Amino acid sequence: MTVTYSFDAVTNTWLGGIRILLRWKGSIWKIIFKEMTFWVLLYMMINVTINLCTTYHQDMFRIVRDSIKRGSPGLPHIFILGFFMNVVFNRWVGIFPKMGFVDHFGLVLVSAIKGSDAESRLLRRTIIRYTVLAQALVFRDISIPVRKRFPNLASLVDAGLMTDDELCVFEAKETENVNYWMPYQWGIRLIDKAFEDGIITNQIIAWNVATKMREFRDTLASIMCYDWVPVPIAYPQIVFIGVRVYLLALVIQRQQLAEDVELPVEGGYLAWLFHFPIMTFVETLLLVGWTKVAESMLNPFGSGDDDYECSYILDRNLSVGYTIVDNPVYPRPDEPDPFWHMAIPKPFDVFDPKSTLKQQPYHGSVADLHLRSRENPSFGGTLRRRSQMSRISVKSGNPENTVAGNMSMDGVKNGPPTPSTHRTRLASFTNDAIHNVRMNRLDSVTEEHSNGPKQDKTP
Template identity: 30%
Template sequence: MTYSYSFRVTTVRLFGLARLLTIWRASVYKLVFLELLIYCLLYATGSCVYRFALSQTQKKLFEKVVVYCGTLENVLPLTFVLGFYVSVVVQRWWSQFMNIPWPDRMMAYISALIPGLDEATVTLRRTLIRYLLLSEVLLLMAVSAPIRKRFPDVESLVQQGLMTNQEYELYTDEKVPHISSKYWLPTHWCAILLGRARREKKIKDNFSLTVLLNELSTYKSCLGTVFSFDWISLPLVYTQVATISVYGFFINTLLSRQYLNHTSVRAEFGPEVSAKYAIDLYVPIDTLLQLFFYLGWLKVAEQMLNPFGEDDDDFECNFIVDRNLKVGLYAVDGALRREPTLQRDVWWQSGDPRLSYTEASEKFAMADGWFGSAANIAVPSIAPTDSTASRINLLPGIPEVTPLAGAVDGDNDEEDGEDNDEDNDEEETGSRVGRRLSLLSRSLSHGREASAADFEAATSAAEAGRRLPPLLHELKKPA
C-alpha cells in the first residue's frame, strides 16, 4: 500500500533524488514496464518486416506511410492535455484524503463533556466511539476494495464486535430507507444518545450538547464528502481524451519512428526529410524515453483516480480503521482512569525556561530568534518641511495631507434665499477652512503642541468662513 520515502529526502545531498530511482515498489517502472515491453515487440516486428519481408515497391509505399505519420506527431497537444488532467486528478486525490473522518476531535469532546467513571457513563462514551467507527467502516465497505474484502457483509461486523445483534436488526429493518448506503445510520444513533445523555444530566448544559452535535455534524460531513467522491467520478470523457491522446501518439510512433533507407528517402522526399534517417538506430532511444515519460504521467493519474483501491500508493484504509478503534476506545475509557497528577514543572523557579540540545542537534539551534525580515532596516528620521505650507498657504510647520473637501460644510442648508454665486464662495471658503482645521487636528493628534499663531490662524479662517466647527471648541488655547 502507501509507500513513504520521506526519510530518504530529509536532507539535500549528492544524487539524493537519483537514489530514489533504485526503488521498485510504487515506482514508475512497475507501472509502465508491461506497456514498454509490448511497444518494443511491436516496433521490432515492424522494423523486421520493412527490412526483410517487403519488396522494393512495398518498401516505397511503407516509406510514404512512415513519412506521413511523422507529420502528425505535433498535431496533438499532448503535454497540455496530460498536464492539466494530472493536475486535476492530484487535487482530487488530496481532497479525498483530507476528508477521511478521524474521531480524534470527537473523542476529546466526549471525554471532557461527558465525565464520570460509573459503568453507565463509560458505556455511553464507548458506544458513541463505536458508532462513529461503525459508520466509517460501513462507508469504506462501500468505496474501498480492501475493506470490502475484510468485511464482506454486515454480518461480519456483528462477528467482529462493531455491531450488536439488536443494532443489526435495526440496521437491516425494511423500514430503513435503502436507496443508498446506510453508513449514516450509526451517526444518527449517536445524536439520539447525546440527546438522551442531556436529558439524564450526563451532559451538564445545552452548550456542551451543541458542541458535541456540531462536531458530530462535521464528522458526518466528511463521511458524505468521501461517499460523494466515489459517486461523482472525474468525467469519463476527460479520462478518455487523455488516454486516447497518449496511446494514439505511441501507435502513431510505431510507424513514424521506424528507420528507413536513407538513400531511398533522400531521392523521394529530399534531404530535409531524409536527415533523420542518416543513422540506423536499431533501438529508438528517444522514442522509448517519450513513451516512458508520457505513459508514466498517465499512469500516475490512473493510480490516483481511486485512492481506495489496492495500488501501492492507495490509502491505508485498514490501518485507519484499526488505529481509530484502539485510540478512540482508549481515549474515552482507559485514558480517563489514568490521569496524570498535577505537579510543578521543572522551570517553576526559573525566569528563563530552556530546553537543552544534544550534540547532534546543537547546530540547528537558533540563538538570536526571529524578529521579521524588515526589523533591521535603518530608517533616517523624518522632519517636516515648510515648503508644502508655503506653497498652499496653510499653517506653517504642518505636513501636507490630502485636502478634506467638505470637512467644514457651508451654510447653504441654513441660509435660504442666497444666490448661487454666494453659495459657491461659501463652499470654497468652507473647504479652505476645513483643510486648515483638519491639519491642525492631525498635528494635535500626533502630540504636537499648537502654538498661539496656529490657533489664531485657524480661528481667523473660521471667522472668514462665517462658521466655527466643533473642533475649535475642543482646542485649548496655550497660555
C-alpha cells in the first residue's frame, strides 16, 4: 500500500516536482478532496444567503464578521498543529525499524545448524516458521489487512504457518494474555535439542542463536507497545477542534458582501469570480492538508495508501527465511579475483569505459588552508623562554639525568649550545617528569601574564 515516488524525485528538477504533484494514489488531493469540498460549499452557501438577505441582516452579519476577524489571530492552531505533526512523524518513523525482518536471524541460524541432511533442514525450516508465526500472531492483532487475511487461528493452519498439533497445544494453554511468546518457546526448545544432539557443536553458538531470536522478539514487543500506548487521545482531539474552529471562523470572516467591494465589471460570471477569495482557499487547503497528513500518520497499521505493508512483510519473511536456511549453496574461491594483481584496485566500467560519473573523494574542508604564524603582542613581553629544569624532580634517581640549558615550552633548547660532554639523552626522562616540565612551564607563563609587565620603580 505504500506509494513510492523515488524515481520521480531522483533529481531536483521542476519536471520531477510536477510528476509528484500529478499523482493521485496516496496524494494530498485524495485525502483532502471531501473536506475541501465541504468547506467550499459552506462558504458559497453563507455568501449567497447573506447577499440575498435584507440590509438589516447584512449589518448584523458585518458586526459578527468583524468581531470574529479581531479574535481569530489569537488562536494558537499553528503551534498546536506543528507540535502534533512533529510527535506523529517521529512516532511513524520510529515504528518501521521495529517491524522485524528475518534475514539476520536466518543467516545466524544457517551458520549454526550446518548440514544438508533431512534432520538439519527440518530444524532450520521449523525455527524459521515459528519466528514468522509469532510475527503473524502479533500483526493480526494490530493490522486491519492482516486481520482480514487471518480472521482466526484456523486460518493460520490453512496458510501453512501452523500445524494442527501445534494449534491444539496453543489453544490448550490457558492464560489471561495472548500467547505471543509460545512460538519462541518452541523455537528455543529446538535450539536446545540441536545442541543436545550435537548438531550445534558449541554452547556459545547455541546461546548466540537464541539471543538473535530474542532480539527478533524484542522488535515485535516494541510494535505491541506502540499499538498499546498511542498518542494520548486528548492531543488529537484538541488538534481537531482547534483547526476546525479556525476554519469555521475563516469561512465567516472572509465573507464579502456586494456593497463592500467595488468590482471593475458589472454583473455576469466575472463579477462572481472577483467575489471568490483565492487566498482564503489556499489557506484552507494548506491547513486541511497539514491536518489530514498528521491524522493519516497517527496509525500506520491501517488500510490506507501509505500504511505499512504488514501482510507483505509476513510473506517476504517466510519466503526469504526458507531460501536462506534451506540447502544453501556456496561458491568456492578457486580462482583469484580480477583485482588480484592490482595494488590499488578500482572497479571496472562495464558499460562506458569513459564514465562521466562525478567522483569526489573525501578532502578535509580546511586541509588547503595555510596559516601565517604571527606574534601575539599581548604575550610578547611575557612569554620569555627560560629554563625550568631546576624545578623538575626526576624520578629515575640518576642525578646525571639533568640537562643544563634553557628550554622553550615546546621542548626546543634555547640559548648557547650545551657542550657535547654535558649532554644527556632525553629518553632517560620518565613520562611523569616530562609532564611536570610542561605543567611548570605553563604555570610560570600564566603567572607572569596575570601579574603584568614589571615596572621600573627607579626614579
